[in-house]
Amino acid sequence: MHRLFACLLVLIGCGPIASQAQTPSWQVRSPTTFQMDADALAAAFDEAANMPPLNSLLIARGDSLVAAQAFRGMTLDRPTNIKSASKTMVGTLFGMAFADGAFDTLHDPIGPRFPEILADTARAAHLTPYHLLTMQAGLESTSFGNYGAWVSSDNWVRNALERPMQHPPGTHMTYSTGTSHILGVLLTRVLDEPLRTYAQRRLFDPLGVEIGAWQQDPQGNYFGGNNVAIPPRGLLRLGQLHLNGGTWNGERVLPAWWPALAWTPFVQDAFRDFQYGLSWWIADFDGVRTYFAWGYGGQFVFVAPELELVAAMTSSLTNRPDDLGDFSDQLTAFWRDRVVPTVVRDEP
16 A cells, blocks of 8 residues: 555646546646655555544645545545644634624624623723734633533523633733634624524535534523534635635635734743744644644644645544543644645755
8 A cells, every 4th residue: 555655646746737637536637837856745644544543534735635545444535523623723714703894803893793791891902803813812721620510501601701801802812612602602693693604604614515413501692712613624624715815716715814823823821932922833843844724633734834834633532542642732643744845946
């Protein structure tokens, strides 16, 4: 299998090929000319096949799917829970709503949209979409040790908005799924449309992707920061959409200025030396600037614009080895050490 895979992938470096070469479990496409290292690609997929609970790996250059494979019973078109990578999706939906005229600026106070909770409070005048998108609301986190109590509450939005203010808004990043959920409910109220309906119509229909299961809060709002299922292909296409400046198959889906704005590092010391933009993580991996969506358990989309490279990875949340360790660290290392080297760079 390794030899056959390498032989077919070597075609990618030789210019266009007339049709898609494939086997039942993986595929190769090269509608344009670019250089990829066939041996490095084959080695990456060989290693991925032996990395449970990783259950899909997809690699693209620009619009072109280079190679994709599902493992351990997964398929590339089956919706899978992308966990907190959905925060990046919700941030993208905000960018679309902004372009649609639903918001005037990133800095409009959110208080008027939550009068039953924020009326006559100081935070009503100071909390803005910018603070929600950059996780700088200053509110006590609803994640980590607080997550269980938060999702057990009878009103997630009220519980998140009424938590203690630990920092002035805009001064400190506090990772909190509740902050992203507030953003999702804000979108629902401004658009007067269920978040799922808007997401399917404006984002996923153009990408040719069907949303799967999506958890709702006790009031029926779709979860703004967790527990939405999309296929691995959809996760890859979200990254490609941003890499391509907001277009997909020649259609304008996102405003051209949104990816650059979303990838601006507004938070310099987010976590593990990572930076944070508008719902995107940002890091340099051995000098390769990378923007990524990150979900619990090993759900990722990585984008390296200088290489025109995108990779999506999804992982099982149930069939996980006992000695797994920090799988997110393993997958960021896999991106750096296995996926990035598949690109043949021009000699200076």
